[in-house]
Amino acid sequence: MLPFESPYMELSAKMSIWLNGDLNSKLVRQRNQEQVFSILRANDALPVSELSFRTRLSLSTVKTVLSDLEEMGLVVVKEQGASTGGRRPALYAVNRTAAFVGGVSVGYRYLKCGLFNVDGSLIKMARVPIEDLKPEIVAEVISKTLVDLIEKNGLAKEKVAGVGVSQPGSVDFAGKAILSTPQETLKGTTLWEKLTEALQCHVFLMEDINAHIAAEFELGEAKGYEHWIYLLLGSSESKWGIGLEAVNKGLWIRGERGLAGEAAHMVIRVGGVECPCGRRGCWEAETDPEKLFKNVLEKNGLTVESLEELFLLIDDRRDEKDTQFDAAYNTFIALLGEGIANIIHIFNPEKIFIGGEVVTLGEKFLEELKIKTMSCCLPPYWKNDILELTHIIEDGDVLGAASWVIGHLVFLNFKAY
Structure with a gap:
């Protein structure tokens, strides 16, 4: 039995509820958190009024969301903004070093592993040759490479919030099982199980096309x-x-x-x-x-x-x-x-x-x-x-795999402290 279950099956159910309009207060709150966090990730620092305008949420709702995100450690008050006649407003920003996430691309001859801050900025990337695509071997190489990146950059392993893994082929909605792939030996849930066990964090498997589209959505021309x-x-x-x-x-x-x-x-x-x-x-x-x-x-x-x-x-x-x-x-x-x-x-x-x-x-x-x-x-x-x-060519799959995890930190019940 693994130490914990991946939250992504629950996440898929939550998102289905959201799309079908059957909302509950917890989901609405998490959705608001995700929306505010996403906007802050794309900007240096913003006041409550600007966040309210961009999200179309009330000022009181935005303040509640920011309080939640501060408690998680994902957002900090960066500085005071310019005054428009009264008290200078507080400017909120992403706490970029609150946590770290991993992005991985599994190729036919190489693995690419990247470590990212929660604002999506790259800490370090490694490209490792691989000859054996058995899931146990792939999981071992990925975990060793990521741990090496963590240690060499003086980071704490417990601050790794999750790892997104991109590979060719189709993956189940929960991000646990590879359903079909040209890399036949990787089919099934073994890769997810071994990685989750080795890294002791949330692991999400995804199709390479989904990783690329996440990168395009985050940093490309699609906005x-x-x-x-x-x-x-x-x-x-x-x-x-x-x-x-x-x-x-x-x-x-x-x-x-x-x-x-x-x-x-x-x-x-x-x-x-x-x-x-x-x-x-x-x-x-x-x-x-x-x-x-x-x-x-x-x-x-x-x-x-x-x-x-x-x-x-x-x-x-x-x-x-x-x-x-x-x-x-x-x-x-x-x-x-x-x-x-x-x-x-x-x-x-x-x-x-x-x-x-x-x-x-x-x-x-x-x-x-x-x-x-x-x-x-x-x-x-x-x-x-x-x-x-697209202008995002090199390592887009690694960036996309990481950005998917970053974008859903609020659904992972993550806390930096």
Whole structure:
């Protein structure tokens, strides 16, 4: 029996209650705390009046929330603001060193582990090679790496509030079980159990696409949009993958079991390329650049070790007069455009942010993709600025995994003191 149960199953239930409108006073209070804490994380310091204006909560409610957050140790009075004729108002800010959180990305060849303050600022990052993806080994490497980061930076292990772990594949709503993944040995709850036991803190497993969307939501260009999509093209190191998450009115569209948005297995060519899922013509299988460019690489005696290397090579050769290369590249663009047009027709988003290794191809690739996607879209759905490459490229999955935990500290009954 583990020393405590993860709170995330309860959290999922709470959020479901919130979305369905069946509220209780405790949940309302926690939701208000989360809202105020989120705004303070995005700003240096704010007075009660400004927090009331931004949250649309009453002044008395904001004061109660700030008192709660101060008691948790998450918020401090930073200084006095400018006077407008009476007493100078107190300015509230996040207590950035109140706690620390870990962010982890599990790849095929490497683990990336980061340690962050509660304002999202990075303390230290480490990249560790890994050859054995058995959950016991992965958990051991993650816990050892995080403990090393904690000790080398003179931090207290008991102040680590939680760890978010990103990996390719689908995860249950509670963040405990890996349901499906190309890394077959990691399926199940063993990784969560071993990490929770080793680190003695809250551990939450999440899909890599969810980690990326959390990073985009926190630090990217998505702020200010209500209806947007994050499209991950090229999910990790050496493997091609497609992931999608949709946001509507500021809320993720998760579905009954948290599995919504599986665009990778949308069939775009009946009877096409065989997909590992058992079907044929899936979008992910049809657009796999390793397969599309296989003959080009063999013809020129070229080998690549990763998706990044392949995309850098594609970028270098794009302007050369090579019929076979041009055919492969045009097919890649065409199939991506077909799938994106389907997504636009289904969701009608304000913006689609494109992330992943494909971002290596840059703005020229984006313009070519726009032309193809536009040709596949019905006119009322298309906007010239609907597609955009994300600017959060490096370590976005690690940052996103950590930021998810930071954003939900108030639901973890966390106290810094």
